Amino acid sequence: MPLPRIGVVIVTMGTRPRELDALLASVGKQGVPAARVVLVGxxxxLTDVTTDATKIPLDENPGCPGGRNVGLELLRASDDVDVVVELDDDGLLIADDVFYEPELVLRHPRTSPARHAAxxxxxxxxxxxxxxxxxPVLLIPVHLGVWVFLSMARMRSLxxxxxxxxxxxxxxxTPCGPRKPMKWRTVWRMTRLGRPPIL
Structure with a gap:
């Protein structure tokens, strides 16, 4: 039975060049090489990154899931992979058989996303x-005012x-995209259910 064709998607914001270089090297050292590696910026x-991976520099930052989805779409369109491995740029494959180790269990350490200013x-x-x-326009300043107050009360980092x-x-x-405000009937219903849209 042939081994599955591995596709790798790596997402980066360009802020961890050393870690990204180490990750790319560890992907390249796998015993069975990936059929395709996509690097999403x-x-x-991505001009400072030297790699044979397919580079996709994005003008905007759609977040990690958005960048991952761009890479997944490219791999899907290429139709030359069976399994996709998605990695963040600070990941590292510490062995050369990670893609094909059936006993491997991956865990991310318990950390708060608030450790990053982003x-x-x-x-x-x-x-x-x-x-x-x-x-609705009348609720925007109320909602944001309440949210500013609560956020600053909880803030623990300068x-x-x-x-x-x-x-x-x-x-x-900046532009927020097309406006489709909820109806006042929805506002009232949310309020009756204990979730007024000002919190």
């Missing part, structure tokens, strides 16, 4: 965008607060 041009920035930006797109306010400003001044 979330808002990074977490605060994207959370704030995305919340502002979502609020601008989905809430660098996180700076990143959060940067994301908030970005969400307020």
């Amino acid at each position: 979330n808002a990074t041009p 977490h605060y920035r994207f959370t704030a930006r995305n919340r502002v965008w979502l609020t601008r797109r989905r809430l 660098s996180g607060a700076r990143a959060w306010w940067g994301g908030f400003a970005e969400g307020a001044r």
